[in-house]
Amino acid sequence: MTILPKKLPPSILALLLQLTAVALVVLTLRQFSLHPAPLAFALLCGTLAAVLSRIAGIARWWLFIQFAFAPALVLMLALDIPPGFFLAIFLVMLVVYWSTFRTQVPLYLSSRKVWQALETLLPAEQPFTFVDLGSGIGGVLTHLADSRPCGRYHGIEVAPLPFLWSWLRIRFGGYPHCSVRRGSLWDCDLSQYDVVFAYLSPVPMDALWNKARREMRPGSLFISNTFAVHNQPPHESVTVDDLHRSTLYSWRM
Ligand SMILES: C[S@@+](CC[C@H](N)C(=O)[O-])C[C@H]1O[C@@H](n2cnc3c(N)ncnc32)[C@H](O)[C@@H]1O
Numbered sequence: 001m002t003i004l005p006k007k008l009p010p011s012i013l014a015l016l017l018q019l020t021a022v023a024l025v026v027l028t029l030r031q032f033s034l035h036p037a038p039l040a041f042a043l044l045c046g047t048l049a050a051v052l053s054r055i056a057g058i059a060r061w062w063l064f065i066q067f068a069f070a071p072a073l074v075l076m077l078a079l080d081i082p083p084g085f086f087l088a089i090f091l092v093m094l095v096v097y098w099s100t101f102r103t104q105v106p107l108y109l110s111s112r113k114v115w116q117a118l119e120t121l122l123p124a125e126q127p128f129t130f131v132d133l134g135s136g137i138g139g140v141l142t143h144l145a146d147s148r149p150c151g152r153y154h155g156i157e158v159a160p161l162p163f164l165w166s167w168l169r170i171r172f173g174g175y176p177h178c179s180v181r182r183g184s185l186w187d188c189d190l191s192q193y194d195v196v197f198a199y200l201s202p203v204p205m206d207a208l209w210n211k212a213r214r215e216m217r218p219g220s221l222f223i224s225n226t227f228a229v230h231n232q233p234p235h236e237s238v239t240v241d242d243l244h245r246s247t248l249y250s251w252r253m
Pocket of ligand 1: 139183
């Protein structure tokens, strides 16, 4: 059963449910003039937040986070760690993950075996253009530029630190046929590319498919690592013998 709007990103929904749980616990305790210890108070809040999250239909793996959040906060405060430490961790997470709370596409890297399988899907011999949508730290681009030098490789990455890392890697690694820019993949004109590659998450795949259908040229190739598209069987799929048994799904437009 879902009682809150589905459109809210899960992290925002989770935060709202935490705040609701705290407010309800505070009001109830006041009502009965109770003053529990901080950890007991946090456990009450966590339990209620988990129950509310279950009712709201949030994914099950959030329930533990919802339960543990307030108690973990109390325990960490008891350790008396300087606040600057948490600020520093927050800032590092911010530049690495940036808008993941909204996009629901975090940074994780495709394996070397995926890069090698990708090589076999690229056009043989003739020059071609390739884009990695959400190019992370640029591993796909630099590997392919080394192994298939007849291509022109472009990346688009929204998160600042991965973008900077890939830019430096390309700039100082000697990759004249590679470029990366900072921005959103949704602003990228896919009609410029012969091959479009994405390794994202299940969340944006349907919208990305619609964008690819609208913009990609007939005969060009759309490849998704791991994440398929609903009701769109791929023209080819290649399963890779890596840790995650990744599958490359490809569609000829
Ligand atoms: C799973 S990683 C894949 C990295 C790389 N393509 C690879 O295969 O190793 C997805 C990347 O997409 C980026 N990303 C997520 N949403 C994006 C968006 N709307 N525009 C551009 N990049 C995005 C994330 O910051 C992350 O670096």
